[in-house]
Amino acid sequence: MAREKLGQQELKAALDALGGWTLAADGLSMSRSFVFKNFSEAFAFMTRVAMAAEQLDHHPDWSNVYKTVDVTLNTHDAGGLTELDFKLAKRMNGYFGS
Numbered sequence: 373m374a375r376e377k378l379g380q381q382e383l384k385a386a387l388d389a390l391g392g393w394t395l396a397a398d399g400l401s402m403s404r405s406f407v408f409k410n411f412s413e414a415f416a417f418m419t420r421v422a423m424a425a426e427q428l429d430h431h432p433d434w435s436n437v438y439k440t441v442d443v444t445l446n447t448h449d450a451g452g453l454t455e456l457d458f459k460l461a462k463r464m465n466g467y468f469g470s
């Protein structure tokens with residue numbers, strides 16, 4: 373259920389409700405850049421997200437340069453975006469504070 377690809381309308385609604393994330397041109401993934409005050413804060417965020425990712429068994433594609441964490445989410449198995457991506461994205465927004 374949680375790993376089923378969302379339909380076009382579900383996807384639009386979920387993205388609007390979430391806030392801050394951009395849908396890729398092909399519609400198969402979504403991305404957000406999180407910018408922190410410094411490296412420590414960026415890495416603390418990544419640590420919290422890593423715990424959540426393990427809990428959900430759902431993991432981000434991400435990179436970190438100094439105080440910026442660039443994240444892309446999708447569900448490989450489903451070949452697109454699923455409920456799980458939105459669960460993880462919501463946690464990230466929560467840890468970030470918006």
Ligand SMILES: C[C@H](O)[C@H](O)[C@H]1CNC2=NC(N)=NC(=O)C2=N1
Pocket residue numbers: 429430431432433445446447448449450
């Ligand atoms: C076996 C295990 O459940 C899968 O490999 C999980 C792990 N984490 C995952 N994370 C993401 N982002 N997409 C997946 O399809 C995925 N699959």
